[in-house]
Amino acid sequence: MMAAATDAILARLMGLHPKVIDLTLGRVQRLLAALGRPEATLPPVIHIAGTNGKGSTQAMIRAGLEARGDRVHAYTSPHLARFHERIRLAGALISEPALADLLDECEAANAGQPITFFEITTCAAFLAFARTPADWTLLEVGLGGRLDATNVVDRPRLTIITPVSIDHQQYLGETLPEIAGEKAGILKRGVPCIVGPQDEAALDVIEARAARLGAPLLVHGQHWHVQADRGRLIYHDETGLLDLPLPNLPGPHQIQNAGVALAALRALGADAAACEAAVTRADWPARMQRLRQGPLVQAAGACELWLDGGHNPAGGAAVAATLAAMPARRTHLVVGMLNTKDIAGYLRPLAARAESLTAVSIPGEPNTLPAAVTAEAARATGINARTADSVAQAVAGIAAADPGARILICGSLYLAGRVLQDNG
Structure with a gap:
């Protein structure tokens, strides 16, 4: 069936x-x-x-x-x-x-x-x-x-x-x-x-x-x-x-x-x-998960590619603490969020860890926050932000501009699910 x-x-x-x-x-x-x-x-x-x-x-x-x-x-x-x-x-x-x-x-x-x-x-x-x-x-x-x-x-x-x-x-x-x-x-x-x-x-x-x-x-x-x-x-x-x-x-x-x-x-x-x-032995995808294969990994080139589904202020703080504990590397965020979430509260802990943020809308999700709104909220926290039409476009753009950096896709479990689906 x-x-x-x-x-x-x-x-x-x-x-x-x-x-x-x-x-x-x-x-x-x-x-x-x-x-x-x-x-x-x-x-x-x-x-x-x-x-x-x-x-x-x-x-x-x-x-x-x-x-x-x-x-x-x-x-x-x-x-x-x-x-x-x-x-x-x-x-x-x-x-x-x-x-x-x-x-x-x-x-x-x-x-x-x-x-x-x-x-x-x-x-x-x-x-x-x-x-x-x-x-x-x-x-x-x-x-x-x-x-x-x-x-x-x-x-x-x-x-x-x-x-x-x-x-x-x-x-x-x-x-x-x-x-x-x-x-x-x-x-x-x-x-x-x-x-x-x-x-x-x-x-x-x-x-x-x-x-x-x-x-x-x-x-x-x-x-x-x-x-x-x-x-x-x-x-x-x-x-x-x-x-x-x-x-x-x-x-x-x-x-x-x-x-x-x-x-x-x-x-x-x-x-x-x-x-x-x-x-x-625990297995739990999209919780600071390193992506190691698939089209998005290929688009990332020499960059590390990570995925996380946290979406509230506590989740943002957890991601920031995780990044702080990882080996030092320039980190760029690709962020899509729902319009029901506290976007400023989520992004505020990440501001000190992010070299840039590329905002995307979540495909197929009626409650997605428009990419432009996410980017504006990121700028208000001091993050250099832009928009992209898709996660793939965002990843490729970051990889071209800063080879060898760390890319973290984050902000929503719905975005994470779509990434895992599209990445195979």
């Missing part, structure tokens, strides 16, 4: 609700009831919320669990190149025929009633997970937590809240405590929660909700600690100390993500070998 089959179904599902995002649990609970409540029969669930680091943390936990022979389902969003990336069944991406059948079943059960694309596709993932034997189910929250479509599992085995920062204010609230309250909505009575590094205002909210629910917390800086020391990752908690290699996922921020993953694995009884696999 060709991928066009699922593409056609997914296109139809996009039209079932006028809003792309409309947070509520009512519609998804209605459809799950019609499907026989698959969310009640999932393998043990680890539910992950937070603003930044959810995907990397999930990838590390999966690597650790799989290293000890466990079969792991994983759900993540958005996808980069193909929708199938969102649903991993017992270690393998869902097949085209299986996905088409599940989407057809969910569409029929929904019977044309209003439901968002994310809600109905989450129901399809739950069906797949409930019908395929596995030891664990890793669920990444799509947006927020309290009213996210994934938040229908009554009794997960473990919940996780990665660092919370300002993002998606139009849906989650304008202040950090408001946003933290939405993330903390995944906490369940009596279920342990791993809490990553947090601003004090966010942690206060999480701790207050946990106290009301009697949910035990394992908090960074209180119950577990992680740091890089002399080229090693040092983690310790009440169980003892782990001296591990640095994460294979690049960037100083991955130390914190690794700490969250290790705290989760220790809570699940993982041994030192599984913990080492978590930090050395």
